[in-house]
Amino acid sequence: MKKIIVLLILLLASLVIILPLSAAGQGNGNRFVDNMNLTLPEPDTYNLTDIEVLDLLFIREEEQMAHDLYRVWYDMYSIPVFENIADAEETHASEVQFLLDRYQVPSDMIGNLSSGYSNPDIRTLSEELAEQGKLSLTDALKAGVSIEETDIADLDKAIANTSKPDIILVYTNLRSGSENHLSAFTRQLT
Structure with missing residues (x-):
């Protein structure tokens, strides 16, 4: 018994x-975000405005850029903050990719560090920050601060450009992550 x-x-x-x-x-x-289950509401319509499409593509590529640069700097300086945040950026990129897939937005133009980024603003920013990060560990950490500050500002704009609850929820989650990343880089610099 x-x-x-x-x-x-x-x-x-x-x-x-x-x-x-x-x-x-x-x-x-349902999506896993930073080890939490994030339930996304179903959209009323699967139609996006042109600005919503552009924002999704931009944010997706920006998250990819952050991931790529943090991996490079981890390889150069071997401090865990770069590896940990690169992993988080990979999760963030997959969450935006989920939205692109949900809304059937082609994302084959999303670039990366080795192939080059499609968006000229991201390409230019990546080149500038990659050079800065090569100078020293301190410069790489400062470049990380710049990435996260830029990401927060871009997410604020993207949030203001949509009324779709699922997109707002993902962007808000990404923004919270960027604030945490910004704090982590700032702590490393002090």
């Missing part, structure tokens, strides 16, 4: 762990 009770407890414990994990990736509404 005790063996049956133990087996039932193990079975129930397994279900408690497995069912939420298996359901989390199904459908368009």
Whole structure:
């Protein structure tokens, strides 16, 4: 009898762990963000304005740029802040990619550090910050501050340009992450 009770407890414990994990990736509404399950509301319409499309593409590529530069600086200076934030930026890029996919916005033009960025503003910013980051660890940390400050400002603009609750929720989450990244870089500089 005790063996049956133990087996039932193990079975129930397994279900408690497995069912939420298996359901989390199904459908368009649930996404994992920074190890939290973020439930996105379904949009009323899948039509986006031109500015919403441009903002999504821009933010996606900007997140990619941040990821790429932080990886380069981690390889150069081997301090965990660059690796940790690069991992977070990868998650952020995938969240914006989820929105691009949800709204069926082609994203094949999203560049990266090795192939080059499509957006000329991001390409120029990347080149300038990459050079700055090569100078010293302090300069790389200051470049990280610049990336996060720019990201926050761009997210504020993108939030103001949409009324779609799912997009606002993702952008707000990204903005919160950028504030945390900014604080982490600032702490490293003090």
